[in-house]
Amino acid sequence: MYHDPTLGIPDLNFASSEDLLRTLQDFDISKVVNVLKTLGEAAAAATINLNTPPVYLPPPPPSQGLSSVKQNPVGSDTILGRKKSAPGATPDFVPGHFPQGEVENPEHAHILANVWMNAAKLSEMVKKEGLVYKKGKFSAIEEAQLTAAIENFRVNKGLSQEDLCNIIFSKDRGRDTFWPEITSAVPLRPIIAVYHHVRRTYHPLKGQGKWMPSEDELLLQAVAELGQQWEKVSERVGRMSSDCRDRYRNHLQNREVRRNGPWTxxxxxxxxxxxxxxxxxxxxxxxxxxxxxxxxxxxxxxxxxxxxxxxxxxxxxxxxxNLGEKPRWSQLDAFILVHKVDSLNVRDDSEIDWKQLPDEHWNSWSAHHLQRRWLTMKRGIKGYEEMSHAEIMEILKTKKAQSLPPPNSGRRKKTKYTSAEAVDEDDDTIDPALQAGSNSSGTSPVIA
DNA sequence: AGTTAAGGTAAGGGTAATACTTCGAA
DNA sequence: ATTCGAAGTATTACCCTTACCTTAAC
Structure with missing residues (x-):
């Protein structure tokens, strides 16, 4: 029996994973994923249809040579009701829908899941065949899809956890269908990307936290004797090869001269x-x-x-x-950020491609800065850990619309920074319609 | 025997979480 | 002058992609 008051559904009494799924299938996808995680019901998740298309742009024109799919946030000017969109900007994309016949191309899906293409081959496919694939960090949803698919594979074949590890780390060929099968669970990911991701995720030496001085010494000694053969070094040190490599290059190399603390x-x-x-x-x-x-x-x-x-x-x-000026984060910036994120229509914030968010009309905030701001805002909500992305979005939209300074009101406090005031001082009048906050249908005012 | 696909390893480039420091309003 | 939360800065573990190579399969 599983009870979760935040779900808003009756308590569940399920005899099998399938039962649970049938019951859950109609509910909010992110909540379902959370529930399955909580329950450790990865096998159950395997059968759920999590393949609702995420928000992606159509493939870029070949001339640009871009290989991965892109999100397309609305511009700050549009949010502020200044103009439709920046000249030359891509037209507004209808969120939640793939362009017909592109992304769901079954032939491409098959290639991505079965053919071990290197970077050159992939980019050739992008150019010549209009292949679309996804790059970057795996989102929480993809993670859940993969875990479910792996567990499903294990159960179907009647394998133990150990058998599974043998398949993942085996050096023999003939692991038959494992990699293609689990890759099919994450649309738009090439098999090689899934391979690397899963090998890291399931590695027995994964995630051991802070390095002890004794480990550092062990590592230094191993490198001195073996050179940069990280697999061999790894065996000596007891950490993953990539972690040994990272620790060495980031902290141990040139240790005698390395400086820490503020830059002069x-x-x-x-x-x-x-x-x-x-x-x-x-x-x-x-x-x-x-x-x-x-x-x-x-x-x-x-x-x-x-x-x-x-x-x-x-x-x-x-x-x-920013030309020597250091802008200060304002409520207006927060307002813009919330609506930009909203316009992405993602199911979970781990799906956000932060590089797509900065825009030239908006104070040159870096992707990194915006991401940290988002996190700060999110953490400002009580109980955010248990909320879905959609719920957080709703709260922030309302909160940020309310905390927005009324048009032309109040003198700003003097600070040693040059004004942030973001976008530009005399032009921060907001369309009153926007200040009302979000509408109940959940569609962002900026898109409508 | 030669070619190609599968996949192992290392290197290059990057992000996320958190600890620590400074700022500034009350 | 002091306090305290917010904002800024630095650190560090962890992650993804690509290049290059070896080896098994055809």
Missing amino acids: KEEEAELTHIVTEMTVEQGKDMDNDVFWGVVSERMGGRRGRQQCRIKWTDSLSPQVK
């Missing part, structure tokens, strides 16, 4: 100089074409690749510096 003006100038030299002066993109391992080396190893990259993207990049 000199260090910042040095980093700016190096990045500029490596990109702009070679006709490359400052925000995309930087090899941070090389940058770290050129800093004399005194700062690691993560330190350099974060310093750059969070505070030194011209885009972030």
Whole structure:
């Protein structure tokens, strides 16, 4: 028997996983996933149809050479009722629907789930066949779909957990249908991506938290003796090979000279100089074409690749510096962010592609910054952990509309920062219709 | 015997969570 | 002057994709 007051459905008394599913199938997908997780009913989840199409854009025109699907948030100007959309912007996409005949192409689905394509082959397929596939972090929903599919496979074949691990980590061929079968559970993911993801997720040495000084010593010694053969190093240290590699390159390499703590003006100038030299002066993109391992080396190893990259993207990049002015986050920004997220119509915030959110008319907030803001706002809601994305969305839409400063009201407090006021000082009049908050149908006012 | 597909390993690039520090309003 | 929550900054574990290689299967 399972009781969950937040579901708003009667208590469940199910004899089998299938029974549970039949009952749950009509309810909110994210809640169903939560319930199944709580119950550890992965096998049950395997039979549920979680394949409701997420919100994706049609495949990009081949000329742009983009390979992965994209989300298309509404622009800040549209949210503020200033104009329809920025010139040259992609037309508004109708959320919740795939373009006909593209994404649901069964032939492509079969290829993605069965053919082990490398990056070159994938991009060729994108160009020539209009293949669409998904990149980036696996969302919570995809995770649930995969877990369910794996459990389903295990049960159907009558395998033990150990047998399953043998299949996942076996070096023999002939694992027959395992990889293609579970890949089919996550639409738009190539088999190779699922393979890497699952091998990491199910690894027995996964997730061991903080490194102890003794482990560091063990790792240093292993690297000194074996070199960067991470699989062998892994056996010695007792951590996953990729974790050994990460610990070494991010924290142990150049340990004698490595600096921590706030950056000095000199260090910042040095980093700016190096990045500029490596990109702009070679006709490359400052925000995309930087090899941070090389940058770290050129800093004399005194700062690691993560330190350099974060310093750059969070505070030194011209885009972030915003012409020397440091904008301050305002209620208006919060309002825009909530409606942008809403316009994505995702089922869960782990599905959000944050890189798609910044827009040029909106204070140059970085994707990283927006994501952290979102998290802060979300955590500001009591009991958010137990809520679905849709519920959180509703609360935030109402809350942020209410906390919005009324048009032309009040002088803002003086701060040492240049005004954030975001989008621009004299133009933050909001369409009164928007201030009323969300409508009951759940559709965002910005789309309507 | 040669070719190709499957898949193992390492490297490159990145994000999420959290700890720590500073700010600023009351 | 002090307090305290919010915002900013730094750290670190963890993750995804790609390149390159080996090996089994045809």
